[in-house]
Amino acid sequence: MAPPPFAVRAATEWLSARARWHPLEIAFWLAAFAAIYLLPEQHLILTEIAWLGLFALSLDLILGYAGIISLGHAAFFGFGAYTAALLAKHEIINEPVLALLVSGFAAMALGFVTSFLVLRGSDLTRLMVTLGVALLLRELANRYGWLTGGADGLQGVTIKPVLGMFRFDMFGHTGYIYCLSVLFILFLVARRLVNSPFGLSLLSVKGNPLRASAIGISVDARLVAIYTVAAGYAGIAGALLAQTTAFASLEVFSFDRSADLLLVLIIGGAGYLYGGLIGAVIFKLMQDYLSALTPQYWPFWIGLMLVVIVLVGRDRITSWTAPIRRLAARLDWRAAARRVAAASAERHRP
Amino acid sequence: MTMVLETIGLTKQFGGIVASNNVSLQIAKGARHALIGPNGAGKTTLINLLTGVLRPTGGRILLDGEDIGNLPPHKRVRLGIVRTFQINQLFGDLTPLETIGLAVSERRGQGLDWWRIVGSRPDLVTEAVEILERFHLTDVIDERTAVLPYGKQRLLEIAVAIACRPRVLLLDEPAAGVPEDERHEILAAVAALPDDVSVLLIEHDMDIVFSFADRISVLVNGALFVEGSPEEVASDARVKAVYLGEEAVDA
Numbered sequence: 001m002a003p004p005p006f007a008v009r010a011a012t013e014w015l016s017a018r019a020r021w022h023p024l025e026i027a028f029w030l031a032a033f034a035a036i037y038l039l040p041e042q043h044l045i046l047t048e049i050a051w052l053g054l055f056a057l058s059l060d061l062i063l064g065y066a067g068i069i070s071l072g073h074a075a076f077f078g079f080g081a082y083t084a085a086l087l088a089k090h091e092i093i094n095e096p097v098l099a100l101l102v103s104g105f106a107a108m109a110l111g112f113v114t115s116f117l118v119l120r121g122s123d124l125t126r127l128m129v130t131l132g133v134a135l136l137l138r139e140l141a142n143r144y145g146w147l148t149g150g151a152d153g154l155q156g157v158t159i160k161p162v163l164g165m166f167r168f169d170m171f172g173h174t175g176y177i178y179c180l181s182v183l184f185i186l187f188l189v190a191r192r193l194v195n196s197p198f199g200l201s202l203l204s205v206k207g208n209p210l211r212a213s214a215i216g217i218s219v220d221a222r223l224v225a226i227y228t229v230a231a232g233y234a235g236i237a238g239a240l241l242a243q244t245t246a247f248a249s250l251e252v253f254s255f256d257r258s259a260d261l262l263l264v265l266i267i268g269g270a271g272y273l274y275g276g277l278i279g280a281v282i283f284k285l286m287q288d289y290l291s292a293l294t295p296q297y298w299p300f301w302i303g304l305m306l307v308v309i310v311l312v313g314r315d316r317i318t319s320w321t322a323p324i325r326r327l328a329a330r331l332d333w334r335a336a337a338r339r340v341a342a343a344s345a346e347r348h349r350p
Numbered sequence: 351m352t353m354v355l356e357t358i359g360l361t362k363q364f365g366g367i368v369a370s371n372n373v374s375l376q377i378a379k380g381a382r383h384a385l386i387g388p389n390g391a392g393k394t395t396l397i398n399l400l401t402g403v404l405r406p407t408g409g410r411i412l413l414d415g416e417d418i419g420n421l422p423p424h425k426r427v428r429l430g431i432v433r434t435f436q437i438n439q440l441f442g443d444l445t446p447l448e449t450i451g452l453a454v455s456e457r458r459g460q461g462l463d464w465w466r467i468v469g470s471r472p473d474l475v476t477e478a479v480e481i482l483e484r485f486h487l488t489d490v491i492d493e494r495t496a497v498l499p500y501g502k503q504r505l506l507e508i509a510v511a512i513a514c515r516p517r518v519l520l521l522d523e524p525a526a527g528v529p530e531d532e533r534h535e536i537l538a539a540v541a542a543l544p545d546d547v548s549v550l551l552i553e554h555d556m557d558i559v560f561s562f563a564d565r566i567s568v569l570v571n572g573a574l575f576v577e578g579s580p581e582e583v584a585s586d587a588r589v590k591a592v593y594l595g596e597e598a599v600d601a
Binding site: 197 | 427
């Protein structure tokens with residue numbers, strides 16, 4: 001007894017609802033690309049926002065979609081940054097896009113190896129393990145100064161033009177276009193991924209690993225997969241920093257960077273991909289504005305904001321933006337109503 | 351009669367406590383087999399051993415004669431040993447449609463597809479909708495599972511298992527906690543399970559057991575106590591003394 005076609009069509013609509021482009025999303029990306037022409041003086045900070053947004057997107061993939069919390073995501077960021085800087089310094093790969101890909105794959109390899117450490121245990125265990133891995137890498141980079149430049153950082157890096165055509169400039173024009181393009185492409189891939197059957201299985205693993213394995217999902221394998229992908233994203237974000245500044249220092253691995261990243265994602269809200277990007281915009285603008293007012297005390301305001309967010313979000317800090325998103329969904333209501341009307345018209349057709 | 355699932359001397363010890371004691375159980379193809387026993391008799395332990403959540407201390411588990419005792423839970427599901435849970439284990443943030451769609455896509459081995467949008471395979475969606483219709487879940491198809499009435503969640507619990515296309519279905523107290531007026535829906539769903547699926551039912555409610563089962567095993571203190579047809583078990587004096595008697599005292 002096959003179900004009637006209208007029911008299947010409606011079900012298809014509902015299933016693919018998450019993947020549908022919302023007008024606000026299109027507006028977001030139009031604004032980001034419009035900034036290339038409209039805000040030329042701001043390209044340096046926009047560049048930072050772009051790679052920070054990518055870095056936060058990476059954390060969102062594991063925290064918002066698979067429930068893995070991390071306080072050491074800078075491990076992959078830093079690994080990517082040093083890989084890109086070393087590739088350029090020793091002229092191993094001169095073309096930045098290719099070097100970027102190699103850096104991403106290097107970070108993925110590191111992510112794959114360390115993913116097995118986060119499979120077991122509570123959130124607290126995961127916080128400690130990820131923190132530990134990042135500290136470890138930082139000290140390794142410090143110890144092997146002949147390779148990394150140690151505490152002075154990696155000096156004398158020259159980045160060649162992108163695709164052999166676009167030279168990096170001191171105003172960040174090329175940097176912003178480059179970072180934004182990379183961010184956009186990787187965002188599209190991530191968006192596709194989270195709306196796929198694989199993405200749905202991640203949500204199920206996050207929601208109830210016991211049931212997930214009871215419907216035949218290998219929970220460990222899924223976590224390894226997404227952790228590896230996220231590490232690659234973080235590595236590319238780090239490589240973007242190294243390429244746009246032509247520099248890498250131990251600070252790329254720092255605890256502050258991992259902690260700030262968590263803050264960025266919480267500001268924007270986890271689990272809907274835009275949280276990291278919006279968080280990066282707010283965080284960088286606040287940092288820029290507040291540190292101009294009070295150079296030493298700007299973290300005070302960030303701290304205050306964090307407290308307020310947690311109070312507003314109450315039960316789950318990762319979802320404090322949910323009411324806003326529900327509002328956005330309601331704006332989309334007319335379109336939804338039309339679809340339902342079409343489905344029921346189909347039903348009554350003889 | 352061909353046996354689908356068989357345990358040979360299955361034993362599980364937790365420290366000094368023997369939760370399963372030398373259990374040799376046989377489930378025939380297409381069986382309606384009930385497993386009963388007082389609280390703490392080791393029924394859920396046995397389910398956990400069969401599904402691979404727990405590793406046995408001793409003994410073997412055979413599916414069609416193949417030893418599956420060392421396989422992890424998700425591989426046993428792929429081979430057709432599927433369970434439901436006594437306490438709902440569902441995906442609160444997903445809808446029934448997404449839950450069933452996910453189970454179907456995993457069963458078809460498409461769970462790693464990451465470049466395809468959910469819902470883009472018409473045959474898969476059709477199958478999911480068909481299962482949801484069968485379990486009377488179409489009216490809540492797009493609601494968050496967490497906000498569904500308890501009876502609907504119990505139905506979804508069974509529907510998810512069916513979506514995995516089980517060969518042996520382990521039902522752990524399917525009607526537990528369901529209010530009286532929603533009970534018949536669950537029982538109808540259990541009664542309408544496909545004939546080719548072998549069912550092992552764990553249940554406290556004797557009305558359900560005797561209306562459903564064609565074979566009953568009684569578990570006491572982790573060991574198999576009596577096994578036989580419903581008539582044999584109902585008339586067994588030892589069972590009355592140990593189990594039914596205790597039940598009567600409880601009531």
